[in-house]
Amino acid sequence: xxxxxxxxxxxxxxxxxxxxxxxxxxxxxxxxxxxxxxxxxxxxxxxxxxxxxxxxxxxxxxxxxxxxxxxxxxxxxxxxxxxxxxxxxxxxxxxxxxxxxxxxxxxxxxxxxxxxxxxxxxxxxxxxxxxxxxxxxxxxxxxxxxxxxxxxxxxxxxxxxxxxxxxxxxxxxxxxxxxxxxxxxxxxxxxxxxxxxxxxxxxxxxxxxxxxxxxxxxxxxxxxxxxxxxxxxxxxxxxxxxxxxxxxxxxxxxxxxxxxxxx
Amino acid sequence: xxxxxxxxxxxxxxxxxxxxxxxxxxxxxxxxxxxxxxxxxxxxxxxxxxxxxxxxxxxxxxxxxxxxxxxxxxxxxxxxxxxxxxxxxxxxxxxxxxxxxxxxxxxxxxxxxxxxxxxxxxxxxxxxxxxxxxxxxxxxxxxxxxxxxxxxxxxxxxxxxxxxxxxxxxxxxxxxxxxxxxxxxxxxxxxxxxxxxxxxxxxxxxxxxxxxxxxxxxxxxxxxxxxxxxxx
Amino acid sequence: xxxxxxxxxxxxxxxxxxxxxxxxxxxxxxxxxxxxxxxxxxxxxxxxxxxxxxxxxxxxxxxxxxxxxxxxxxxxxxxxxxxxxxxxxxxxxxxxxxxxxxxxxxxxxxxxxxxxxxxxxxxxxxxxxx
Numbered sequence: 001x002x003x004x005x006x007x008x009x010x011x012x013x014x015x016x017x018x019x020x021x022x023x024x025x026x027x028x029x030x031x032x033x034x035x036x037x038x039x040x041x042x043x044x045x046x047x048x049x050x051x052x053x054x055x056x057x058x059x060x061x062x063x064x065x066x067x068x069x070x071x072x073x074x075x076x077x078x079x080x081x082x083x084x085x086x087x088x089x090x091x092x093x094x095x096x097x098x099x100x101x102x103x104x105x106x107x108x109x110x111x112x113x114x115x116x117x118x119x120x121x122x123x124x125x126x127x128x129x130x131x132x133x134x135x136x137x138x139x140x141x142x143x144x145x146x147x148x149x150x151x152x153x154x155x156x157x158x159x160x161x162x163x164x165x166x167x168x169x170x171x172x173x174x175x176x177x178x179x180x181x182x183x184x185x186x187x188x189x190x191x192x193x194x195x196x197x198x199x200x201x202x203x204x205x206x207x208x209x210x211x212x213x214x215x216x217x218x219x220x221x222x223x224x225x226x227x228x229x230x231x232x233x234x235x236x237x238x239x240x241x242x243x244x245x246x247x248x249x250x251x252x253x254x255x256x257x258x259x260x261x262x263x
Numbered sequence: 264x265x266x267x268x269x270x271x272x273x274x275x276x277x278x279x280x281x282x283x284x285x286x287x288x289x290x291x292x293x294x295x296x297x298x299x300x301x302x303x304x305x306x307x308x309x310x311x312x313x314x315x316x317x318x319x320x321x322x323x324x325x326x327x328x329x330x331x332x333x334x335x336x337x338x339x340x341x342x343x344x345x346x347x348x349x350x351x352x353x354x355x356x357x358x359x360x361x362x363x364x365x366x367x368x369x370x371x372x373x374x375x376x377x378x379x380x381x382x383x384x385x386x387x388x389x390x391x392x393x394x395x396x397x398x399x400x401x402x403x404x405x406x407x408x409x410x411x412x413x414x415x416x417x418x419x420x421x422x423x424x425x426x427x428x429x430x431x432x433x434x435x436x437x438x439x440x441x442x443x444x445x446x447x448x449x450x451x452x453x454x455x456x457x458x459x460x461x462x463x464x465x466x467x468x469x470x471x472x473x474x475x476x477x478x479x480x481x482x483x484x485x486x487x488x489x490x491x492x493x494x495x
Numbered sequence: 496x497x498x499x500x501x502x503x504x505x506x507x508x509x510x511x512x513x514x515x516x517x518x519x520x521x522x523x524x525x526x527x528x529x530x531x532x533x534x535x536x537x538x539x540x541x542x543x544x545x546x547x548x549x550x551x552x553x554x555x556x557x558x559x560x561x562x563x564x565x566x567x568x569x570x571x572x573x574x575x576x577x578x579x580x581x582x583x584x585x586x587x588x589x590x591x592x593x594x595x596x597x598x599x600x601x602x603x604x605x606x607x608x609x610x611x612x613x614x615x616x617x618x619x620x621x622x623x624x625x
Contacts, residue, residue: 001364004363004364008360012349012351015351081349085345085346085347086347086348086349087316087347088316088341088343088345088347089347089348091314091315091316092314092315092316092336092339092341093336093364093365094333094334094336094337094364094365095333095364096333257318258318259318260316260317260318261317262311262316
């Protein structure tokens with residue numbers, strides 16, 4: 001059933017984002033072409049200046065559009081499809097509540113990551129000549145030499161943490177929306193307020209945990225390598241993200257199951 | 264006989280207000296039941312509780328012996344009183360969604376009904392009129408071979424011709440294993456179709472009788488009795 | 496002949512009357528097969544269970560009979576139909592007479608009125624034929 005939910009989720013969202021992706025890449029290509037024309041030959045051309053400015057403006061507009069649309073898709077699919085009128089259909093399907101949340105989460109992540117990759121690709125298309133990509137191995141080597149760190153492991157851990165952090169933050173937004181839905185009026189405003197409140201609570205919890213961890217590191221062996229300290233920090237962050245994500249997920253699931261009240 | 268729907272001391276409150284107040288009911292398989300009452304009497308609340316769209320404050324609901332959940336959703340076909348159709352699918356796509364999620368969905372029957380009601384399967388849901396949307400939802404709901412149909416105000420918004428078609432569909436769909444519960448305040452249109460009547464008033468059951476019992480005992484139609492019971 | 500159901504009397508009783516009427520007037524011929532319960536219910540726009548009960552009652556009365564494999568049939572017994580017709584006629588006349596008596600007509604008045612109206616109807620029929 002989760003696979004089926006994912007299938008319909010992709011169908012509902014891809015029609016909104018895929019055309020923007022295509023448009024962004026096309027305009028990145030156009031910009032790249034315009035840049036590649038030797039500037040001395042055309043510097044004085046009025047037409048060239050106008051064309052390159054317009055195509056750059058369109059490119060940036062689409063980029064902003066993708067950013068906004070990605071956020072809208074993330075929030076809309078949860079708010080409208082589950083808590084709006086469409087919820088009457090979704091919640092009477094023979095599907096567990098957690099699968100609904102998970103399907104929304106996975107597809108929101110898919111689009112956020114895709115939007116990121118597409119944006120990065122478009123930048124690469126435009127500016128691939130001036131990007132210092134060749135220096136990455138050198139950076140890795142330096143890390144290894146100076147701090148005893150494995151650059152590849154470090155990037156891998158960073159990526160995993162980023163993906164998990166993304167997931168946790170999306171579920172946090174879901175739980176804020178579900179909490180906001182408990183209010184009879186101004187549900188969106190209430191959702192926003194709940195999000196602020198939840199974020200503050202999380203910050204406090206993390207700060208307290210961090211304080212504890214700081215003590216822990218201080219009291220342990222002072223001759224720890226920087227690499228070791230970074231690994232401890234990673235572990236700490238993983239635990240934070242896991243608590244945040246799982247806590248929000250359980251809260252959201254509970255609210256949708258026990259406190260659902262569709263208009 | 265095993266009851267298809269049992270409510271035991273069912274109460275649902277919103278704050279201090281009781282939408283349903285200690286309701287106990289038993290409904291047998293193979294019946295067409297009218298859930299009647301004025302607006303705000305708790306009809307929709309009861310139906311939503313059966314669909315797990317609300318959770319009881321106290322008491323219990325059993326559908327085919329089970330509490331509302333995945334297993335009951337497989338055997339309950341629900342028509343809400345509002346449109347739940349999204350704005351991006353075609354009629355054919357929402358039909359396949361139902362086919363995908365409900366094992367008891369009869370695709371052929373759905374297309375047959377679309378044809379008889381002159382609805383084009385390739386039309387976008389967004390472009391349909393309100394009445395047509397209601398018809399599409401009714402087709403989705405009645406094309407399932409469910410054990411319990413819960414129809415919340417199915418005849419409220421449609422024209423008289425469609426109303427007759429809906430009632431005929433309900434009669435034609437009748438089987439000994441399935442029960443239909445219809446909530447409405449338009450009683451005169453449907454009372455001939457009903458076996459039993461449940462009158463709800465301010466969240467409480469005031470009558471559960473068969474239509475003929477009511478007519479026999481009072482010499483009145485259910486509609487006339489309803490007007491008397493709920494006189495303002 | 497369509498189904499004409501009043502809203503203040505039990506549907507079950509009305510269905511029995513209407514079915515009897517349909518059989519007597521030849522809508523359903525003697526010995527012929529009756530439509531299925533569901534079709535009859537759909538046609539009359541009534542609950543199938545109520546229709547079923549009415550049919551069972553008519554079966555008990557002997558006007559219908561069931562063949563295990565092929566469904567319900569109308570009786571072939573013409574006498575039975577005559578009896579039913581007689582019964583319906585008696586009910587209708589009794590009802591009419593009660594109304595007349597309530598209006599204050601004497602038996603003699605009622606009889607003379609009936610003869611007069613019968614006479615008129617015969618003349619009308621004759622006129623329309625000429």
